[in-house]
Amino acid sequence: MKEFKVLMVDDEEDFVRTLDERIQMRNLDTSVALSGEEAMKKLEEDPPDVLLVDLKMPGMDGMEVLRRAREAYPGVQVVMLTGHGSEADEVEARRLGVFEYLRKPVALDQLMRTLKAAYKKKLEETMVAASFAEEGDFDSAREIMKGHDKNK
Amino acid sequence: MKETIFIGKITAAMTHEMKNVLAIIRESSGLAEDLLGMCDESAFPYKDKFQKIMGKIENQVIRGAEIMAQLNEFSHVPEVERQSEDLNLVLNQIVILSKKLSRSNAVDFIVEQADMPVTSNSNPLTTRMLIFRILEFLAPVIGKGSEIRLKAVGCKIGNQGFSVTINAPVSNSFLLEKILAGPEWDALENEFKNHGASIGSSAGKDSLIVNFSQ
Numbered sequence: 001m002k003e004f005k006v007l008m009v010d011d012e013e014d015f016v017r018t019l020d021e022r023i024q025m026r027n028l029d030t031s032v033a034l035s036g037e038e039a040m041k042k043l044e045e046d047p048p049d050v051l052l053v054d055l056k057m058p059g060m061d062g063m064e065v066l067r068r069a070r071e072a073y074p075g076v077q078v079v080m081l082t083g084h085g086s087e088a089d090e091v092e093a094r095r096l097g098v099f100e101y102l103r104k105p106v107a108l109d110q111l112m113r114t115l116k117a118a119y120k121k122k123l124e125e126t127m128v129a130a131s132f133a134e135e136g137d138f139d140s141a142r143e144i145m146k147g148h149d150k151n152k
Numbered sequence: 153m154k155e156t157i158f159i160g161k162i163t164a165a166m167t168h169e170m171k172n173v174l175a176i177i178r179e180s181s182g183l184a185e186d187l188l189g190m191c192d193e194s195a196f197p198y199k200d201k202f203q204k205i206m207g208k209i210e211n212q213v214i215r216g217a218e219i220m221a222q223l224n225e226f227s228h229v230p231e232v233e234r235q236s237e238d239l240n241l242v243l244n245q246i247v248i249l250s251k252k253l254s255r256s257n258a259v260d261f262i263v264e265q266a267d268m269p270v271t272s273n274s275n276p277l278t279t280r281m282l283i284f285r286i287l288e289f290l291a292p293v294i295g296k297g298s299e300i301r302l303k304a305v306g307c308k309i310g311n312q313g314f315s316v317t318i319n320a321p322v323s324n325s326f327l328l329e330k331i332l333a334g335p336e337w338d339a340l341e342n343e344f345k346n347h348g349a350s351i352g353s354s355a356g357k358d359s360l361i362v363n364f365s366q
Contacts, residue, residue: 012172012175012176014176014180015172015175015176015179018176018179018180018182018183019179021183022179022182022183022186025186056168083168083169083171083172083175084168084171103171103221104171104172104174104175104217105171105174105175105177105178105179105213105217106175108179108182
């Protein structure tokens, strides 16, 4: 039984396929998309628990994937892993609700810790949102799933 | 300026590419290490040796990533004419990017971190160029195995400048005299002057001090 699902999005195929293999060996259920557009399709077909996305890609870039994913699939936590990021990019990604912003090359231990922490956050948010929904407060539940708890 | 910005743009793009290259090397070597970890020692007698090789690859990737990160930041320097920045970070950057100079002269460049940020407000490219010039000047003459220690010093009241103290084995008076008497020193002094800076020995004659005006 795999621990949780991760969708990895990167146009560097050699990188993402190798990383995919390594993460699978660590008991996560992984899949790969080689573009932002492909990632959005996969998100629609089978939303993962955590989305690991590169920033700079031809076509739809990682920032746009992050924006759309947080809007349409607020339960999915997004981790950005980039070789291109500036401080301004990091600020923007955090504004859009990225769980963590990592720079390539990253140590696998650090990446695994981040993915697990992102999944833990997803579980916590889901539980809190469920408790609001049970009380009929669907607005709060929705906001929490977007990562913006309006009661904070 | 346009030319240096162009060089910077190309360098920035290539450092990004290199980060991807390093990431692929790291993951490929990591995957090989993962697979090796599953192998029995008896099934693969070179397991230990291979693991050591993987460790070397990992260390070189870390080294390359650090250089690329600094080179990437450096490549954006020509984009601004003037900026406020912490000189401690500038010294770190120059020292990392001067590793080749340090190695080829068998001397160490060490940044002595100031307790507080030392903020400069100047042309960032000129500041870096002058710090590099002093390293380039001193490294071949101070003797193999020596250390050149750099420390940023903040503004004094009423003085709008900032300085970098350079501690090299120039407390050896013979060496200091030799350095100060050489024709290259005059050229260096002029170069600093032309950029609104100055270089000289400290009052105690135990270090060199570069003064920059803001």
